[in-house]
Amino acid sequence: xxxxxxxxxxxxxxxxxxxxxxxxxxxxxxxxxxxxxxxxxxxxxxxxxxxxxxxxxxxxxxxxxxxxxxxxxxxxxxxxxxxxxxxxxxxxxxxxxxxxxxxxxxxxxxxxxxxxxxxxxxxxxxxxxxxxxxxxxxxxxxxxxxxxxxxxxxxxxxxxxxxxxxxxxxxxxxxxxxxxxxxxxxxxxxxxxxx
Numbered sequence: 687x688x689x690x691x692x693x694x695x696x697x698x699x700x701x702x703x704x705x706x707x708x709x710x711x712x713x714x715x716x717x718x719x720x721x722x723x724x725x726x727x728x729x730x731x732x733x734x735x736x737x738x739x740x741x742x743x744x745x746x747x748x749x750x751x752x753x754x755x756x757x758x759x760x761x762x763x764x765x766x767x768x769x770x771x772x773x774x775x776x777x778x779x780x781x782x783x784x785x786x787x788x789x790x791x792x793x794x795x796x797x798x799x800x801x802x803x804x805x806x807x808x809x810x811x812x813x814x815x816x817x818x819x820x821x822x823x824x825x826x827x828x829x830x831x832x833x834x835x836x837x838x839x840x841x842x843x844x845x846x847x848x849x850x851x852x853x854x855x856x857x858x859x860x861x862x863x864x865x866x867x868x869x870x871x872x873x874x875x876x877x878x879x880x881x
Contacts, residue, residue: 728789729830729849733857735776735786735794736769736826744768745801769798796833804832807880811872815865823858824866831870836880843874 739745745765773794777786797804808828809817817825831850834841847870854862873880 724787725789726849726852728787729793730853730857731780731786731790732793732797732830733823733826733853735773735790736797736829737822738776739769739772740822740826742772744772763802766798766801769794769801773798793830793833796837797829800833800837801829804829804836807832807836807873808869811876812869821858821862824854824862827853827858827862828866828869831866832873835870835874835877843877847871847874 736745745768773786773791777791780786805817808820808825812820820828827850831846834846834849835843838846847867850866850870851863854866
């Protein structure tokens with residue numbers, strides 16, 4: 687045998703070209719039919735940086751007794767400033783050694799500028815959920831999408847919701863897309879009144 691497919695095997699081999707490999711038995715595939723655009727990659731990078739900031743405690747208003755009194759008074763302003771500092775650092779120095787796309791920087795600046803209001807909107811419209819109890823990845827995705835829906839006039843609300851759901855399918859739990867669809871759908875319906 688030469689290792690070459692026989693004529694009987696060729697059609698079967700050719701028909702599988704371009705098909706994603708099946709997920710191992712017992713797991714679900716994380717692939718998405720959504721095209722991966724430059725903006726999708728930029729959103730994902732913004733979510734990753736927001737997730738990092740959240741995990742490092744940079745997005746919480748100062749609540750610990752040993753924190754500086756001035757920082758405690760500044761609350762969300764200090765959290766927004768810490769996010770700006772991390773975003774500036776990650777724009778240049780990241781694990782993949784590439785500069786963050788311009789849209790990533792725009793999203794992070796927008797979220798930082800409106801962080802307190804974004805979290806208020808999420809808290810108001812997340813039925814029976816506290817923002818602080820959401821999975822951190824969902825919280826990061828919701829913050830990006832909320833900023834895009836309410837403040838970014840370049841992105842239509844349905845596009846922002848669809849992008850958020852794509853990221854949730856890739857990065858979060860099985861239940862996250864459904865939860866985020868409901869939450870972001872409510873925010874999208876009221877976007878004009880939320881600014």
